[in-house]
Amino acid sequence: MSATFRKWQSISLILRIVIGLVLGAILATVIPDNGVVPVFGSIFVGLLKGIAPILVFVLVISALANASGDIGGRFKNVVFLYVLGTLLAASAAVICSYAMPVGMVLTDAANNTPPNGIGDVIKTIITNMVANPVSALMNANYVGILCWAIIFGMGFKRLASEGTRALVAEIASVVSKAVYWIIQLAPFGIMGLVFSAVAESGMAIFVDYGRLLIVLVGAMFIMAFIVNPLIVFAFLKKNPYPLVMQCLRESGVTAFFTRSSAANIPVNMELCKKLGLDEDFYSVSVPLGATINMEGAAITITVMTMAVAHTLGIQVDVPTAIVLSVLATVGACGASGVAGGSLLLIPMACSLFGISNDIAMQAVGVGFIIGVIQDSCETALNSSTDALFAATAEFHERLSNGQEVNF
Structure with a gap:
């Protein structure tokens, strides 16, 4: 048994994930009513979501308490x-x-309560920042976790003894090791998640919304394979695609199936470590990215809002489109780090065109129908870009200091 386990571990994690993905799809086709396989997916996502708040809190404190260089x-x-x-x-x-103007067949309105405007989004962010630290950890409130971790980290840096700071670093190492063990379960978790998706959501439900999905996913692919590489090239003046593809492969794949930027934080931490980044830097920048770096969410909010406008015959001029882009950017930064978090910001963007909340919430209902593909692609783009831009920022500084960078 141990020889088999060692042989399994010797296979690259990406290949093991692909094996789990294919196996999940096959099992869903052969035995779609099996109730055991989906449990693997639930356990994997549960473990990631459980460890992520602790990981962020401990690593940010440790990074700030033991920081020795200038990473400003x-x-x-x-x-x-x-x-x-x-x-x-x-x-x-x-x-x-x-x-590609596209409309939608509006369905029954969703029951969730959206923000009334950008003021509500900003208020929510501020409220989350000052939430009780224990409550923030229990509810995976990453804005609150980051704020309190920064406060405690600076406190340890200024007031704690060297021995205490070393203890904090050791605790962070223990938590990081636990994360490593959890990530090794990814192939089985992906198998369960793929099984659930294939068994429960046939492709037939996407026929009516195919054009809408093409626009949504097309915009995300443009960002992932054209715009983001151009941004990276502008900063590094090197071929960006090896780095872009590694981030998509090692972060985007798991994020696609977990559908949670927050749950994918441990995966991005491991990726940044593999890229040789400074732990003091990425232990803060990665969770920060999971909170405010929301390319996919901005695309979802914008495309869905434009689709509602086209359905209602509203002409969107260029100045209004620019305002919509800015509004979607600010709103996306306040989007929740869980599956479907961006959809509830659609009514806020629709209010720019005077579209009633009832109609806008019907668009949210459409979003949940296509969410199996839309939200998976959105999260893959969001999360992979967290690691991509963290690496870009650090590599840019190294190049500025005359150091060699290889990826």
Whole structure:
């Protein structure tokens, strides 16, 4: 048994994930009523979601408490990249919606309560920032977790002894090891998740919304394979595709199936470690990216809003489209890091055109119908870009200092 386990472990994790993916699809076709296989997916996602808040909290505290170098420049760059990417994603979505105008068959309104406007989004962000730290950990409130971790990290840095700071670093190492063990379960988790998707959601439900999905996924592919590589090239002046493809392959694949940027934080941490990034930097920038770097969410908000406008015969001029892009960018930064988190911001964007909340919520209902593909692609783009831009920011600084960078 141990020889078999060692042989299995010797196979690259990506290949093991592909094996799990294919096996899940085959099992769903042969035994779609099996109730055991989906449990593997639930366990894997549950483990990721359970460890992620602790991982972020401990690593950010440890990074700040034991930071020895100046990483301020890198943070400025990575925040700029996150915001720039999200804004360009919204703009790309507008262009795709102009190039291929698409409407939708409006369904029954969803029951969730959306934000009433951008003020509500900003209020929610501020409220989350000052939430009780224990509550933030229990509810996976990453804005609150980041804020409290920064406060505690700076406190440890200024007031704690060297021995205490070393203990914090050791705790962070233990948590990181636990994450490594969980990630080794990814092939089985992906198998369960693929089984559930194939067994429960046949492709027939997407026929009526095929054009809408083409615009949504097309805009995301444009960002992933054209715009993001151009951004990386502008910063690094090197062929960006090896780095882009590695991030899509090692982060995007798992994010596609977990459909949660928050749950994919441990995966991105491991990827950044493999890329040789500074742990003091990526342990803060990756969870920050999971909170504010929302290219896929900006695309979803923009395309769905434009589709509602086209359905109602509303003409969207260029100045209004620009305002929509900015609004979608700010709104996307407040999108939840869980499956379907961007859909509830559609009514906020629709309000720009005077579209009633009842009609906008019907668009949210359509979003949940196509969510198996839309939200999976959205999360894959969001999460893979977290690692991509973190690496870009650090590699840019290294190149500026005359160091060699290889990826």
